[in-house]
Amino acid sequence: MKLFPSGHATHPQWRTAADLVLAQLRGQMAQPDYASAPSLGLLYVTDLFAEDGGRILDYLNESLPSVSNWSGTVGIGISAHNAEYFDEPAIAVMLCDLPADQYRVFSGLAPLPPVDAMGAPTEYQHAALVHADPSTHDLPDLVADLAARTTTGYLFGGLSSGRGATYQFAIGGQAARSAEDVERSSGVLSGGLSGVAFGESIRLVSRVTQGCHPISRERAITESEDNLLITLDGEPALDVLLSELGVSLDHPQEAIDAVRATLVGLASAGADGLRRTGDLGADVRVRHIIGLDPNRRAVAIADHPEAGMRMTFVRRDPQAARADLTRICAEIREELEPEEQSLEVATAMAAGEAEARMHPARRMAGAIYVSCSGRGGAHFGAPGAELQIVRHALGDVPLVGFFAGGEIARHHLYGYTGVLTVFASD
Template sequence: MKLFPSGHATHPQWRMAAGLVLAQLRAQMALPDYARAPSLGLLYITDHYGEDAQEILDHLGAELPEITDWTGTVGVGVAANNAEYFDEPALSVMLCELPSDQYRVFSGVAPLASSEMSGFAAHTALVHADPRTPELGELIAEMADRTDTGYLFGGLSSGRVGSLQFAIGGNGNIRGHGAVGGVFSGGLSGVVFGEGVRLVSRVTQGCQPVSREREITEADGNLLLALDGQPALDVLLADLRVSLDAPEQAIDAVRATLVGLVEAGSDGVRRTGDLGADVRVRHIIGLDPTRRGVAIADNAEAGMRLSFCRRNAQAARADLMRVCAEIREELEPQEQTLATAREVAAGEAEAAPHPARRIAGAIYVSCSGRGGPHFGAPGAELQIVRHALGDVPLVGFFAAGEIARNHLYGYTGVLTVFTAGD
């Protein structure tokens, strides 16, 4: 599998930015190490271009007629290799060369058909979603159930002027569009992949526990009533070392605190004190002094575990480096010559990925609350990824919530790479 062409640019006028991106894509497709016949395009734009979304898609489709399928969405920021564009007009594109029988584009207008009807078995899926969609968590879980592995990756649109998604397919891959041009709002859209498309994906957390892990022993919907058999509000105040007798101090502490929620038997707080990949971070949205309860932005059940946590830049950097290392270790062969090992290790950030890594491209979906402001400098988050994986083609966006497995996350990053076979 050859490298996927990718391009990114910023400009007040979208046509100028698109021209710069197209020049990058065409230049790469002329190089021997890059794919020359891609058919799937991934398109991410910042919300500055939201009103021009249909024109942008139409323009790219006309300039790249070989790309029969498109998917993507809008965000407050978009990501590229070693770069992020926050609060400025920009777009990021990657062209994937995949067997046409190994992927299908879907949307709310043309949902994914069952494997019995279509003859296509979904293995994994890249999913974009409108955060305003009712019962979104249930829809994500249902979508995961329709894949063989139960693994989704992606995120929620984060545009400030509307949550738009791109989904259009050619060669009969997608039906029912009618006069719709491929720009949607509401529900889910994306692309499902067959078993022949090999992916490696990891979730990186951005918070650090400030309490030990506790069991939820009583809950009423989204209201936590008891933790470890004690009133939930009393436990929260004790763990934060505050009291309602000093309400201003208590309110400030609670506002800065989040809840890390995890199912019983799943990967919670690790021995190292970090949050496991299964932990879903949620906001505390209220206190109930009468019932001594704590309201959170998710439903909870008795038997689940939680820890109180806070955003932590140092922990986020360390965890992102960890998941990048895990991906490297999984992709690199266990046995390699000394010369190959030296080439793989040398010049990481500036060199194209060594063939031993077998990386064709990457998708990175990060929380809109992360990025440069959280990591300390513009582009710092993407620089970590580049340093670990090399100069890989990368595309992505900053989301209002991240999707991985069958869960909806917050304050996380989801890094997925396309990889060739052994």
Template sequence: MKLFPFGHATHPQWQMAAGLVLAQVRAQMALHDYARSPTLGLLYITDHYAGHAQDILDHLGAELPEITDWSGTVGVGISSTNVEYFDEPALAVMLCELPTDQYRVFSGVAPLGVGEGMGFEPHTALVHADARTPDVAELVAEMAQRTATGYLFGGLAASRTDAVQFAVGGNGNIKGHGAAGGVFRGGLSGVAFGEGISLVSRVTQGCQPVAPQRVITGADGNVITQLDGEPALDVLLRDTGISLDRPQEAMALLRATLVGLTQPGSDAVARTGNFGADVLVRHIIGLDPNRSGVAVADHVEAGMRMAFCRRDAQAARADLIRICAEIREELEPEEMSLPVAAALAAPEALAGPSADRRIAGAIYVSCAGRGGPHFGGPSAELQIVRRALGDVPLVGFFAGGEIARDHLYGYTGVLTVFR
């Protein structure tokens, strides 16, 4: 599989940004290492362009008639290789060369079918969703059940204006869309991939546990009343070193403290000391002195495991580097020639794409509350990914919630690469 052509640009006028992106992808398609016959386009725009979504999609479709399928959405920010665009008009495109019998574009109007007799079985899926859709978390879980592996990746559209999604398939419209132009609002949309599309995906929580994992032994709705048989509030104060005798200091520490929840039988803390993908990180939203309880932003039940944690730039940076290293380790050949090994060991190996790296393209969905500012500077988050993976084609967006497996996360990053 060759590298996926991609491009990104910012400009007050979307036509100029689209022209710059088209110039980039066309130049790459003329290069030997890049795919020359892509059929699937991924399109991400910032909310500055949301009002022009249909015009942008129509323009790109006309300029790239060989692209028969499109998917994407809007974010308060978007990303590409080594760069983030926050609070400015921008768009990013990646053109994927995949066997057409190994993927299907779907939307809420034309949902992903199961057992359609079409010879296609979804194994994984890229999912874009509207946060305003009722029971969106349940819809995500139901979508995961429609795939053979149960693994989804993607996120919720994030926009201060119109939360649009892009979904175009085959001859310009998916069956069931009628005369729709491929821009949708509400529900879920995305691309389902067959068994022949090899993906590697990881979730970075950006949090580090500050205490051992505990078992919830008492709960009422969203209030944890007991941990390991002790009053939950007492455990919180002891594990975090917070003293209610100093209210202002206590409030500041509580705002920085979160809870990592897992279902019964799962480990909240991996052997590396980091949170695993089963963990859902949620805010502490209040204390209940009458019941010595701790209220969290999710439903909790006795038997679940949890660990108190904190989210900061250092933890986020370390965890992002970790998942990139895990992806590289999984992609590296078990045996490689001496010249290839020498090339990968050289410092300049990170400076350019290489077929030996075995990454054709990547999609990165990060929380709108992360990005460069959280990591210490403009585009710092994407620069970390670039240093770890190299200059691989990458597009993505900053979401209002991140999707991985059958879960809806917050404050995370979901990095997925095509082998």
């Protein structure tokens, strides 16, 4: 598998930004290490270009004849290589060179079919990249249903984000089911889910990185109701929270300040929760504390916890976020390293510095990184710092992505996380 061409640019005029991106793509497509005729395009634009999204998609589609399928969305920020764009109009594109029968663009107009009673999916339903509208009703259920339509149950992606209306992009050879659907679909969609489903022959290596660290031990949820944590290990949840934070309702302002800085990490029974190493497992979903109920001694959170689940009080922490991002990059590299390396592969694997040129021997054709809109440079200490960590660890792998209003991995919706997925060759 050759490297995926990619490009990114910012400019007040969308046409100029698109031309700058096209120049980068065409220059790479002419190089022997890069794919020359990729058929799938991933497009991410910042929310300042949201209203121009349809024109940008049409222009790129007309300018790249080999690319017949497109997927993507709008983000309050987007990323590419070691750069991130916030508060400026920008475009990022990556062109994926994949077998035509091993992927399919899907949307509400052309949803993935369910796995049949015998468990036999189509050839492209192994895993899926997902973009979702955050205002969609019953979104967690829709994500879980979509995961059930893949053989692995693995989704990766995130929720569109922006300061106004957000959209998704979906164009494919099977992206409409009828002539009426073709007429209605311009490739720019709102509401629901869309994305790309991939076949088993397309190797994907994906990891979730957490942006918080635990400030309490893990406890069992022993009683809950709707969005209330009522008892933890049999003790009133509010009493446990105040004890862990070392505050009292007798000093309300101090208590409120401490609670506002605290979140809850939830994990289902048997899932990867608080690890022995003291860090959060990949299955932990971080949720806000949205209220306290002194009468019932309960804590309200932005989720619906169930008895039997486990929880940990957590806080956001830039140092923990940097360390965990470095960890998942190392795990991806280790998974892709062959047991026996040729000199060429070993040399390429060792070149992880930011200035290192990406080499096909490193077995990574491209990557997608979906990070929480609350992360980025503001959380990591400097503009582009989050992406620089990825580049330092993986090398100059072609990468695009966006900053989401919520992240998707497996069948879960996350917050304050990053989801890094690499397209690898065997």
